[in-house]
Amino acid sequence: MKTRQILLLAILIASNTLYAQQLDRPKLVVGIMIDQMRWDYLYRYHSRYGSTGFKRLLREGFSCEQTMINYVPSVTACGHAAVYTGTGPAVNGIVGNDWYDRKTGKSVYCVYDSVVNTIGGDRKQPGGMSPRNLQSTTIGDELRMGTGFQSRVVGIALKDRAAILPAGHGANAAFWYDDATGNFISSTWYMDSLPSWASTFNKEQRAAKxxxxxxxxxxxxxxxxxxxxxxxxxxVPIPGEDKAVFVHQFNKGKDYDLLKYSPWGNTLTLDFAKAAIVGYDLGRNATDMLALSFSTPDIAGHSFGPDAIEMEDMYLRLDKELGAFLSWLDQRYGNNYLVFLTADHGAINSPGFLQDNHLPGMAEKMGRAASLNEEISRHWGIPEAILSDAGSQLYLDTAAISKAGVPLGSLQQFIKARLKAFSGIGDAVSMDEIHNCYLPAPFNAMYINGWHAKRSGDMIVVPAPGVKNGSIMGTTHGTMYPYDTHIPLIWFGWQIKHGSSYRNISITDIAPTLCALLHIQMPSGATGQVIEEVMPGQKK
Structure with a gap:
């Protein structure tokens, strides 16, 4: 009898061991997104990087060199949502940082939620931030469900949308920066009050320092x-400064918003990330995930542009801080943590820079709703045919157009002709034309992937290559061109072998790949594919 019990116990132990091996997972997953990081920044400053940051990731990790955003618009909210849902705006519903809502006639901010309230800030009016507008689950949501909600998921960034959309619906927490107080705050979607470790961190007033x-x-x-x-x-000078030159000072204003232009914004973000890892003791039991986004490179980048000394210095400093962070993770987790590093979008060279160097490029205003409405009113008798030109899309008042007896197609051709008269506008295209494959195949597919039936406009204003929406100063992003859509993607750490791939990979492939590595279901709206080269045991 005793022999039989020992045998059964041995079988049970062996079964449990095999089960554990089949579901081997890292203690912690760290998703790192660098807002506005063009792919070429990995190599433009490569000779000046140290050995512990970007070079270490490239030296020891697996780099997907031809990772592209596969939708339009290439902006912050869409990028963060796409990485963690594995799909684009057409499915996850995040069609921009803001969009026009036909029901209310108002602009909608991607993570604004009138039902929740802010936690930890000095905001008194009702309303806060949440992932309610996101229409797909995320990696974190699936990780939580796949482990019986034992895994913990935390999102952190200076920008609220960059913390909330990656964290997802079921996250334990998302924290973002409050311009008014210099604190990291959250909302009642996640918690009733800040955890004690976060309150302690805020009391240290590091932003003020x-x-x-x-x-x-x-x-x-x-x-x-x-x-x-x-x-x-x-x-573009930083607010409060007369010229965009070193040395930059950030204590001229009365609020803490200026810190987001400074490399110390990255420092503060990492400080809080480490405090969260320790405070929540991430990786203690089931696999946990930290979705970490660096917002400062984008905020400063919009002012200075990709070719400024400020951006080179920003990345040299961030390289050092990433290296120190990886070393800190080494000490805490050994080789049992997994990192992926990517970006939400790139950026165009400033038109001023392009013109100074005899390169094609210019600035142009894309939407022009006001002037178009004046022409349409004179020609067709419809006072406000264009309701909004948010996100370089035109939202048409189709009911008013129909009531006036004006064929929609005729009006759209009228708008197209007027807009194409501007040298920086390549075309103005109706969504019917897009669905009939009017544009070159790669671009046409990107517009389809970015168009949501309930949230997007009726016409798309297409810029010519090298054209920046707005002025010749600073930079922006949002188009389908490589300077906006070619992003880095490096996998590093747990079970990742060194290598690289130049195969075309999409931003929406990140979530399916990570879910495959973790043996969990991919997000509910995922349309991407697993990057097989990254998987353990696959030939590189």
Whole structure:
């Protein structure tokens, strides 16, 4: 009898061991997104990076060199949502940072929620932020469900949308930066009050300390040969400064918003991320996930543009901080953590830079709803035919157009002709034309992937290559061109072998790949494919 019991116990232990091996997972997954990081930043400053940051990721990790955004618009909210849902705006519903709502006649901010309230800030009016508008589950949602809600998921960023959309609906927490107080805050979607560790962190007032620090170049200014000289006419000064030149000061204003232009914004983000890892003791039991986004490169990048000394210095400093963070993770988790690093979008070179160097490019205003409405009113007698031009899309008042007896197609052709008269506008296309494959195949598919039946407009304004929406100063993004859509993607750590791939990979492939690595279901709206080269045991 005793022998039989011992045998059964041995079988049980062996079965449990095999089960554990089949479901081997890392203690912690860290998703790192760098807002506005173009793919070429990995190599533009490569010779100046240290050995522990970006170079270590490339040296020890697996780099998907040809990772592209496969939808339009290429903006922050869409990028963060796509990475973690494995699908684009057509399915997950995040069609921009903002969009026009036909029912209310108002603009909708992607994560605004009138039902929830802010936690930890000084906001008194009702309404806060949540993932309610996101129409698909995320990696974190599936991880939580796949482990019986034992896994914990936390999102952190300076931007609210960059913390909330990656964290997903069922996250334990999402935290973002409050411009008014310099605190990290949350909303009642996630919690009734901040956890004690977060309150303690906020009481340290690190933002108040960092904002006093001047931003000087890390190295002598003459050594920044990958960038233009300082003080170019197409750089936008930081609020409170007269010129966009070093040394930058951030303590001239009364609120903490200026910290988001500073490399210390990245420092503060990492400080809080480490506090969250320790405070929640992430990785203690089931596999946990931290969705971490660095917002400062985008906020500063919009002012300075990709070719400024400020952006080179920003990435040299971020490289050092990433290296220190990886070393910190090494000490805490050994080789039992998994990292992926990517971006939500890139950025166009400032038109001023392009023009100075005799390269094709210019600035153009894309929407032009006001002037078009004046022409349409004179010609067709419809006072407000265009309800909004949000996101370079035209939302038409189809009811008013029909009531006036005007064929919709005729009006759209009228709008198309007027817009194409502007040299920076390549075309203006109706969604019917898009669905009939009017544009070149790759671009046509990107517009279909970005168009949501209930939230998108009726016409798309298409810029020509090298054309920036707005002025010749600074930079922006949002188009289908490579400067906006070619992003880095590096896998590193647990069970990741060194290598690279130049196969075309989509931003929407990240979530299915991570879910496959973790042996969990992919998000409910996922349309991407597993990147097989990243999977253990696959030939590179």
């Amino acid at each position: 960092y904002i006093q620090l001047p931003w000087k170049t890390l190295y002598p200014a003459a050594s920044y040969t990958a960038s233009t000289a300082d003080d170019k006419h197409y750089e």
